[in-house]
Amino acid sequence: MSTDKNALVRVDGLHKYFGNNKVLRGITAEIDKGEVVVVIGPSGSGKSTFLRCLNLLEEPTYGEVWLENKLVTPVDPYLHEDVMELSKTYQKLYAQYKQDHPGESEESTKQVLIHKIKEEDLLHEKHEGKAYKSLMKKIYDENYVNINLARQKIGMVFQQFNLFENLSIMDNIILAPMKLLKMSKEDATAKAKILLERIGLSDKADSYPSQLSGGQKQRIAIIRALAMDPDVLLFDEPTSALDPEMVGEVLDVMKELAKTGMTMVVVTHEMGFAKEVASRVIFIDEGIIKEENTPEEFFGNPQNPRLSDFLSKVLI
């Protein structure tokens, strides 16, 4: 279990399987307040899935996601040694092990057994006894928060914009603040106007999404997320669906946001953006984090051979 209590987002032992396809195979990461974390990787590496697991648009197969020190996934017993120690499986193994290795110290016994349980996936929820269950429940009760509440504080921007097609731009922006934050229509509208002005699209308030260009839609999508005053913004390849001449306007909005200190996690292929704005760059490949560093080190001195290879292909 990680110890950084200030992390806004924390994922631990994250696995995501789609059937037999193991897209994520154990990712542990933290995002602190004010950080701009850029996630890059080859297509199919799991980087978008990783991002979508952060706000549970995809439910992790194993592992825990913590948002502002609140748990949003079920408790994963493999991440809690104290839980594992209480399990019947552990106690059985313990008795066995003590017989076979009489001289072994308590501490190393514990290490061996916990490692074995984790590796071989030995826990069976139903057969682990009362003490195990009550501790699981205790951890859950103390830390769990409903994902719908947590999501209000995590904005997300999609590759395909996903503006609500049936609503005007203004209604797109004020819907969530009005319904979820119980803002009055006047307040929400006033706020939306300020946001629209910030991105220079005040004149589009009464337009509908289908009347806007891709770049405009994406900028609206960003302020729709901002209208909820999120603590973190997730960007899922925000410029990949745009015509080249519109990429700049969206990146400019994102850069400006980064300057205001907004915490951002950005999955992108825009290496220029990563170099310029990121405080940390993560390289995901084959479902695990292969490298994680400051942009200077990451691009200037890549350690992982897969990363060097990848960079040599994308940075021409």
Place this chain on the structure above:
Amino acid sequence: MKEWFADLADQFRLNFITGDRWTWLLDGFKMTLVITFFATLLGIAIGVVIATIRSSYDKNKESMKKKGGFGYRLLSFLNGICGLYLTVIRGTPVVVQLLIMYFIIFASSTNSTMVAVISFGINSGAYVAEIFRGGIMSVDKGQFEAGRSLGFNYIQTMIYIVIPQMFKIVLPMLCNEFIVLIKETSIAGYVGIRDLTKAGDLIRGRTFSAFMPLIAVALIYLAVVIIFTKLVKRLERRLRNSEH
């Protein structure tokens, strides 16, 4: 020629004017509209419920299966019931359903209009459910995800975002269902309801001339259907124009 016209006028008088028989047709037409209208409402209500259950099940079964529990069992049970309903209703003739309703299930009821409304409503519900489900599925998945990512729960996302978009897609199809139902109710005479068709048939039985009353009935159906089809077309055009 002159005789032929005179004969026609006589026929007309005999079938519609004598004994105010035209009021039979009018009453029958009213009955047809009443049955169709309430059956459509019932069908929409049933359709919404079933489409919601079935698409919720499709969307959530993966994640709910893992957690298990009462919610999942209830939903898969309801989904099973809905599946059975759709199979039975769509796999048997509507006349048979009406007869079963009238002579078996509501055998003790004397209100045959209500029985007809329920029968046609239940029948229509099966088709409307599939219309709605198709509508829900044709709303882009991204719309749903965008709603969820803002913090709306499943039901709120459905209400604020998915269903309004779905309605726009299915409205023309719903109107078509109404048109189909108007014609389908013509079998209500089987259980002694005096709808439009039955009224025409009664006149025929009284006057022993089939031409006038049956052609009149056919023309009335045709007129109603043509009018409604026109309205649907106009509606479709309006919806297309306001496509945002």
